[in-house]
Amino acid sequence: MVVAQALLALLLCADAPAPAPAEDERVLPAEDPPENALREIAARALAELTRADGPVGECHDDERGYSTIVRSQRSPRTASEEVIDAQTISATPRRRSADDLLRLVPGVLLSQHGAEGKGSQLFMRGFDAAHGTDVEVTLAGIPVNELSNIHGQGYLDLNFIIPEVVRRIEVQKGPYQLEQGNFANAGSIGFELGVPEPLRGTRVSYELGSTIRHRALLLHAPRVWPNKRSFMAVEAMHDRGFGQNRSARRLSSMAQVQLHKSKQLGQFDLLVAGYLADFGAPGALRADDVETGELGFYDAYRDDTRGASLRGLVGLRHVLRRGTTRVDQLAYGQYRYLQLVEDFTGYLLDPVDGDRRLQKHEFGGVGYRFRVTRPLTEGLVLVAGFNWQFDRVDQLEHQVDAEHRTVDERWDLDIAQHQLAALAGLRWLPADWALIEAGVRADMFYYWVVDVLGALERGAGGPFKDAMILPSPRLLTRFRPAERWSIFTAYGRGLRAPEARAVVAQASSEGESVDQYRGGEPRITTSDAVELGARWEPHEVVSTGASAFGTWIGNELVFDHVSGINLERSRTRRLGGELDVRVRPAPWVELRTDLTLVHARFVESGASVPGAPPVLWTTSGYLFHRAGVRAGARLVVLGPRPLPQGARASGYALLDLSAGYRVGRLQLDLQVDNVLNRRWKEGEYNYASWFNRDDPRSAIPALHFAAGPPLTVRLGATLWL
Amino acid sequence: MLTRALASSLTIACLAPGCSGSQEAPRVTLAVVVDGRGIQEATTDLGWRVQLASCRTVIRDVEFTTAGEFHDGGTTALLVREGLGSSALAWLSGAIVANARAHPGHAAGGDIIGELPGRFVVDWCADAGQSLGDATLTVGDYNGANFFFGLAGENDGIEPEDPLFGQTTEFVGTAVKDAQTVAFTAVVAQDEGREIVGAPFELDVTTTSANTLGLQLLPTDPFEGDTVFDGVDFAALDEDGDGAVALELDETTLNLLRRALQDHDYYLVDPDAGG
Numbered sequence: 001m002v003v004a005q006a007l008l009a010l011l012l013c014a015d016a017p018a019p020a021p022a023e024d025e026r027v028l029p030a031e032d033p034p035e036n037a038l039r040e041i042a043a044r045a046l047a048e049l050t051r052a053d054g055p056v057g058e059c060h061d062d063e064r065g066y067s068t069i070v071r072s073q074r075s076p077r078t079a080s081e082e083v084i085d086a087q088t089i090s091a092t093p094r095r096r097s098a099d100d101l102l103r104l105v106p107g108v109l110l111s112q113h114g115a116e117g118k119g120s121q122l123f124m125r126g127f128d129a130a131h132g133t134d135v136e137v138t139l140a141g142i143p144v145n146e147l148s149n150i151h152g153q154g155y156l157d158l159n160f161i162i163p164e165v166v167r168r169i170e171v172q173k174g175p176y177q178l179e180q181g182n183f184a185n186a187g188s189i190g191f192e193l194g195v196p197e198p199l200r201g202t203r204v205s206y207e208l209g210s211t212i213r214h215r216a217l218l219l220h221a222p223r224v225w226p227n228k229r230s231f232m233a234v235e236a237m238h239d240r241g242f243g244q245n246r247s248a249r250r251l252s253s254m255a256q257v258q259l260h261k262s263k264q265l266g267q268f269d270l271l272v273a274g275y276l277a278d279f280g281a282p283g284a285l286r287a288d289d290v291e292t293g294e295l296g297f298y299d300a301y302r303d304d305t306r307g308a309s310l311r312g313l314v315g316l317r318h319v320l321r322r323g324t325t326r327v328d329q330l331a332y333g334q335y336r337y338l339q340l341v342e343d344f345t346g347y348l349l350d351p352v353d354g355d356r357r358l359q360k361h362e363f364g365g366v367g368y369r370f371r372v373t374r375p376l377t378e379g380l381v382l383v384a385g386f387n388w389q390f391d392r393v394d395q396l397e398h399q400v401d402a403e404h405r406t407v408d409e410r411w412d413l414d415i416a417q418h419q420l421a422a423l424a425g426l427r428w429l430p431a432d433w434a435l436i437e438a439g440v441r442a443d444m445f446y447y448w449v450v451d452v453l454g455a456l457e458r459g460a461g462g463p464f465k466d467a468m469i470l471p472s473p474r475l476l477t478r479f480r481p482a483e484r485w486s487i488f489t490a491y492g493r494g495l496r497a498p499e500a501r502a503v504v505a506q507a508s509s510e511g512e513s514v515d516q517y518r519g520g521e522p523r524i525t526t527s528d529a530v531e532l533g534a535r536w537e538p539h540e541v542v543s544t545g546a547s548a549f550g551t552w553i554g555n556e557l558v559f560d561h562v563s564g565i566n567l568e569r570s571r572t573r574r575l576g577g578e579l580d581v582r583v584r585p586a587p588w589v590e591l592r593t594d595l596t597l598v599h600a601r602f603v604e605s606g607a608s609v610p611g612a613p614p615v616l617w618t619t620s621g622y623l624f625h626r627a628g629v630r631a632g633a634r635l636v637v638l639g640p641r642p643l644p645q646g647a648r649a650s651g652y653a654l655l656d657l658s659a660g661y662r663v664g665r666l667q668l669d670l671q672v673d674n675v676l677n678r679r680w681k682e683g684e685y686n687y688a689s690w691f692n693r694d695d696p697r698s699a700i701p702a703l704h705f706a707a708g709p710p711l712t713v714r715l716g717a718t719l720w721l
Numbered sequence: 722m723l724t725r726a727l728a729s730s731l732t733i734a735c736l737a738p739g740c741s742g743s744q745e746a747p748r749v750t751l752a753v754v755v756d757g758r759g760i761q762e763a764t765t766d767l768g769w770r771v772q773l774a775s776c777r778t779v780i781r782d783v784e785f786t787t788a789g790e791f792h793d794g795g796t797t798a799l800l801v802r803e804g805l806g807s808s809a810l811a812w813l814s815g816a817i818v819a820n821a822r823a824h825p826g827h828a829a830g831g832d833i834i835g836e837l838p839g840r841f842v843v844d845w846c847a848d849a850g851q852s853l854g855d856a857t858l859t860v861g862d863y864n865g866a867n868f869f870f871g872l873a874g875e876n877d878g879i880e881p882e883d884p885l886f887g888q889t890t891e892f893v894g895t896a897v898k899d900a901q902t903v904a905f906t907a908v909v910a911q912d913e914g915r916e917i918v919g920a921p922f923e924l925d926v927t928t929t930s931a932n933t934l935g936l937q938l939l940p941t942d943p944f945e946g947d948t949v950f951d952g953v954d955f956a957a958l959d960e961d962g963d964g965a966v967a968l969e970l971d972e973t974t975l976n977l978l979r980r981a982l983q984d985h986d987y988y989l990v991d992p993d994a995g996g
Contacts, residue, residue: 287745605790643746645787645789645834645859647746648744649743650742684743688833698838698857700836700857700859703743705743
């Protein structure tokens with residue numbers, strides 16, 4: 001199918017260079033033909049699994065450096081599976097960082113209450129996933145979620161990923177596929193790196209933004225390199241931000257190179273990344289303070305609250321094909337440091353020194369992933385593998401005063417944690433029109449925690465140890481009852497491991513046994529999720545899909561950082577539907593609209609799950625013309641959201657635009673965020689605070705918000721060397 | 722909510738790009754009074770029947786809390802912890818034995834959504850029905866109340882010669898056992914800012930609620946049957962046999978009282994104090 005696509009592309013644009021084979025590792029390469037009957041069976045099975053969606057080849061003027069783009073996408077295995085390609089990424093509005101690229105994922109809402117550099121808050125399928133609690137993210141197969149992060153379980157910081165080297169974003173909503181592991185209750189998002197053929201070469205870019213943003217990029221990805229995933233890139237950015245205490249700067253570098261490729265030893269790819277950033281932490285404003293004019297919409301209470309982030313990452317991937325067996329190994333290691341000083345409550349907790357909070361989180365980790373795919377018989381493929389990751393974490397949290405001197409030490413933990421997963425399943429293609437995939441994975445976690453403060457203050461510092469294991473069945477089917485129809489069903493159990501602090505949760509409170517608190521012991525939170533969907537492609541330029549999903553969580557464990565006690569949240573269920581329509585009236589135009597509706601409730605009380613957006617509607621259009629013109633537009637409509645304790649967050653509609661033009665070696669890009677220059681609240685919260693000590697103190701929750709950016713313009717110039 | 726949200730979204734998209742209005746949680750104002758109905762004769766574990774004639778306490782900032790969504794049971798998913806066997810036992814145990822519920826009012830799960838700010842010297846016996854003010858409560862399902870202790874001073878209207886001055890609580894009463902009667906006084910100081918967390922308060926507050934909330938001291942714990950004066954042997958403390966004792970003079974007794982008064986079970990907010 002890939003070859004057919006290439007031929008189609010050649011027919012569409014005979015003078016363009018021949019396309020490279022699609023780089024999806026799931027695609028059988030043309031130079032690796034079947035050698036025997038079993039291999040043919042495997043080829044048929046795998047080819048079916050990797051069938052492209054339709055004729056999507058296109059041409060660009062070769063003189064302008066563009067060539068044919070073959071957008072190869074394996075057939076989705078679930079109704080909501082999605083692949084976002086480099087072409088769409090290159091034209092999307094608002095692409096300041098990889099964090100921004102998550103906005104391309106239908107049904108995902110991002111909210112930033114810091115400055116660029118802090119991880120965004122994510123919402124997906126009725127989950128307020130905070131900083132990544134319920135959304136699993138990987139980079140080239142390497143887990144990015146940070147288990148036991150002091151700022152939030154599963155904390156995600158994607159700002160180190162340079163957007164220009166993201167060649168594909170793979171989205172799997174729900175926990176239906178065997179690969180999906182810890183944190184994938186709402187879904188998984190995978191970033192794959194590389195520079196596609198039309199964009200290869202060496203280039204330097206400079207971007208100037210209306211927020212006094214300077215961004216420079218050097219990207220080296222010569223066409224002569226055999227592997228199109230190879231590149232080297234360095235990015236430097238400084239931005240004053242659109243409001244008080246929102247400045248950010250970062251230095252990021254990434255390189256991915258093919259070290260070796262041979263039929264005997266297979267292919268070795270090395271990924272190296274380094275990242276350094278600091279950024280403001282404006283926090284949130286009380287809505288009443290803004291309404292009374294005490295503060296401006298884009299102001300901040302504090303100018304000294306900031307964050308710093310550091311990351312080093314290395315990964316070595318090895319892919320080997322022996323006959324019909326495919327072995328995929330990944331070894332990786334990373335170092336990470338995050339420091340935050342934030343203040344969300346003013347003087348509510350400490351009327352004298354204030355409520356500033358210093359958090360430091362430092363860890364070094366190593367991991368290994370092994371996968372094997374082997375056809376067993378006609379149409380039946382075995383998939384098996386295991387993951388292991390070990391982290392050594394040092395984390396602390398202090399209350400600090402305005403000079404950032406420690407007022408109170410709250411946490412100081414030394415942690416060693418292991419994550420281990422084993423999985424096995426079968427993909428069965430009983431006929432051309434049917435796919436059944438079933439398997440089970442077992443996730444194991446082991447914690448070893450020393451409570452440094454506990455040892456000093458109570459003589460009870462541990463080490464505390466705990467281990468837990470959870471089996472997760474996964475099952476999905478796909479049927480094609482008619483040529484242009486696909487029907488999907490899926491079931492899966494998702495999981496979220498507890499954070500290490502839960503292991504040292506207080507054994508008692510006020511002399512009472514912790515046993516009376518359900519959820520007193522740390523354990524894995526599980527979700528059970530189902531999905532039913534269909535995709536209909538009535539015409540080669542039109543594709544529409546619909547899915548209905550449900551997720552039930554019976555025993556969500558929440559570690560209360562204030563009391564140091566594990567709590568069990570009431571049962572929740574999330575029912576929803578997603579609808580998408582994609583139209584490609586010409587090879588260079590793509591229009592799509594995505595609507596996500598979610599009804600997220602606590603089962604017993606019937607109360608809404610706070611934060612989860614009931615309605616999210618995104619409409620976008622992209623243009624990639626051979627004349628060198630690119631453009632993108634995206635309208636996001638968010639319905640009002642429930643907040644804790646009966647408050648309600650506003651909805652908004654936001655329009656972003658982008659345009660680009662390449663002539664010869666020069667490319668110009670324009671991005672305009674919030675074209676209508678609306679005041680919008682990117683994040684809204686309902687909690688108590690007391691910033692102005694002249695006002696009476698109140699412990700009753702009040703509306704707070706984090707302002708979204710006003711009209712912002714970024715103009716970029718790129719020179720191909 | 723979903724239909725309304727969808728309609729709102731369409732409105733936002735078509736008519737009003739930008740932000741639609743946020744909405745604070747609805748609030749109501751309810752009167753809070755001192756409720757003397759809680760002051761009843763208490764029979765201690767040593768058999769003393771204690772009757773209070775006067776009981777004053779310095780408190781401040783009454784807060785009303787909800788347990789939110791942290792309080793029901795219902796585990797359905799299979800859990801495996803430290804091996805399948807123990808997990809299965811845990812799951813089976815959870816299925817057979819009723820699950821305990823998270824205690825309302827603790828910082829864990831006890832979100833403050835109502836309050837009566839201010840500082841008060843409450844005479845639980847003499848001030849019955851006296852207004853403490855109007856509390857502001859967000860609409861919601863309430864499960865607990867908190868307040869802070871204070872140390873009495875001139876700003877509270879307590880003169881230096883008053884026994885309560887510099888103290889938190891003062892008791893005056895009598896203890897009777899068999900034919901022996903002992904009149905007692907006691908003054909107890911708590912750390913300034915010491916908090917009572919989780920006094921029972923059950924009320925579903927709606928926008929039409931008009932309840933009067935009665936703050937009570939309960940010398941007898943209605944749940945366990947314990948009393949504030951458990952462990953106090955009044956006869957033994959009356960060394961001179963004059964039938965009158967100052968309980969605070971005995972350190973052990975003082976500590977018993979101090980600790981007992983820190984227990985949230987001896988306080989209650991009655992949502993129907995207005996009758």
